[in-house]
Amino acid sequence: MGASSSRGVIPKAKIKTIKMTFVIVSVFIFCWAPYFIWDLLYVFGHIKMSQRSIAISTFIQSLAPLNSAANPIIYTLFNTAIFTGMFKKRHAYNSPPHTPRSI
Secondary structure, three states: OOHHHOOOOOOOOHHHHHHHHHHHHHHHHHHHHHHHHHHHHHOOOOOOOOOHHHHHHHHOOOOOOHHHHHHHHHHHHHHHHHHHHHHHHHHHOOOOOOOOOOO
């Protein structure tokens, strides 16, 4: 254990993990909640089938598999080795050359 854990400071890796977990759970709820709500409303007879409701149903049903596609994207955004590496390379071309400071 390092000095930071003995002082009660939460390590950056744990904070990143908590943030990533929160985002993954939020995206899961965003993708699946409309499907379950629509299905329950349909089962209990609150939605009558029409051309419009079929179109809405098709859209809502396409949100659920989107969750599987979103997870690798979320991981990539939170993976500092990949995402910030790409950002640093792009930023390095746009920044002026580094000059050493005099003491």
